[in-house]
Amino acid sequence: MIMKVSKRAQSVPPSATLAVTARAKELKAQGINVIGFGAGEPDFDTPKYIKDAAIAALNAGKTKYTPASGTIELKKAIAEKLLRENKLEYKPEQVVINIGAKHSVYGAMQAVLDPGDAVILPTPFWLTYPEAIKLAGAKVKVVKTSRQNSYKITPEQLKKAIGPKTKMFVLNSPNNPGGFTYTPDELASLAKVLEGTDVAVLSDEIYERLVYAGTKFISFAALSKDAYDRTLTINGFSKTYSMTGWRLGYTAGPVDVIKAMGRLQDHSTSNPVTFAQDAAITALKDPNNEVEKMRVEFEKRAQYMVDRLNAIKGVKCTQPTGAFYCFPDVSAYFGKTKGGIEIKGSLDFARALLEQANVAVVPGLPFGCDKNIRLSFATSMQNITEGIDRIQKWLSS
Numbered sequence: 001m002i003m004k005v006s007k008r009a010q011s012v013p014p015s016a017t018l019a020v021t022a023r024a025k026e027l028k029a030q031g032i033n034v035i036g037f038g039a040g041e042p043d044f045d046t047p048k049y050i051k052d053a054a055i056a057a058l059n060a061g062k063t064k065y066t067p068a069s070g071t072i073e074l075k076k077a078i079a080e081k082l083l084r085e086n087k088l089e090y091k092p093e094q095v096v097i098n099i100g101a102k103h104s105v106y107g108a109m110q111a112v113l114d115p116g117d118a119v120i121l122p123t124p125f126w127l128t129y130p131e132a133i134k135l136a137g138a139k140v141k142v143v144k145t146s147r148q149n150s151y152k153i154t155p156e157q158l159k160k161a162i163g164p165k166t167k168m169f170v171l172n173s174p175n176n177p178g179g180f181t182y183t184p185d186e187l188a189s190l191a192k193v194l195e196g197t198d199v200a201v202l203s204d205e206i207y208e209r210l211v212y213a214g215t216k217f218i219s220f221a222a223l224s225k226d227a228y229d230r231t232l233t234i235n236g237f238s239k240t241y242s243m244t245g246w247r248l249g250y251t252a253g254p255v256d257v258i259k260a261m262g263r264l265q266d267h268s269t270s271n272p273v274t275f276a277q278d279a280a281i282t283a284l285k286d287p288n289n290e291v292e293k294m295r296v297e298f299e300k301r302a303q304y305m306v307d308r309l310n311a312i313k314g315v316k317c318t319q320p321t322g323a324f325y326c327f328p329d330v331s332a333y334f335g336k337t338k339g340g341i342e343i344k345g346s347l348d349f350a351r352a353l354l355e356q357a358n359v360a361v362v363p364g365l366p367f368g369c370d371k372n373i374r375l376s377f378a379t380s381m382q383n384i385t386e387g388i389d390r391i392q393k394w395l396s397s
């Protein structure tokens, strides 16, 4: 064969969640009414004031290249936002605009990691992190957390995981898929552990505005001067503004790393979409508190879903305090047989639930937690009610 797939590309596995999604699509195509809890994006449309800004930008001719690392206007607007909302002082040259926060994660790993470096990744983790770490040639050091500690890494666990090769710690709060948020005190104790080490922090804050039940969000870099110096703050527009398809994320941090990320973009992707960058400046203004309206709706659903899940015998779900996921432990049902399928773990559980009750959830295994399943509440109350009714009936049958 003349052309072979590179070892690097071969090392990237297909998404482990794809099988469930593909099967759910098949069932739907057969006319079966499937309730989907798989969504990883808000179910709201992008607010109109943002769409209008993009249309105005297009009409004003904002259709050409911008600097590869983003426009100076958007960098300034983001620096102002970080100061106003996150108490973080970044100069515009400490900000790089990326093509979605997923691209931010990839670029940050490429800019900071060398082959042989190790990266601490607590469970449950977003699927992209381990792949981005490996694509940068580094090794993933998974740290198993416990339900008793709401799936959060403890300072003791973090301390124990740090070795001579450790270059980075990945922090994602509010968390996908866990639906938890670290408290300011918890973050401060983690920051203490890192003091005096050379461990950088990648703080993925994409769900910062989606917090519930009185939860207070704080940026890791805002904890102290030491935390600020070692942190790359990553955020984006997808979740907060329901702009997943617009592909806009950003990274703020030490100027040399941010410049390096910009250079990588010079020769790989070039700039994020020009008129989307323009509209993002308007998005940040949010004149009618659209973000808060969406948050309030998510909060209602979060409470309803967790209460319903915990009312099911054997299902144990921690209170969601952020993002839009419930992540219940369903391992009480492992070892049982349902409709001819022996449930050995989360993959079997998700498969049987889909085939027999027509409810699509994401198995916890690829997130590093095989006892759990992930249910997104980025769907209507009506769907949540019907979906949980089905799960309850199925589990008690």
Ligand SMILES: *Cc1c(COP(=O)(O)O)cnc(C)c1O
Residues within 6 Å of the ligand: 040, 099, 100, 101, 102, 103, 126, 172, 175, 176, 204, 206, 236, 237, 238, 239, 244, 247, 248, 249
């Ligand atoms: C959705 C998500 C992102 C990135 O989304 P983009 O659309 O690429 O901006 C990043 N981190 C986590 C944890 C996410 O769930």
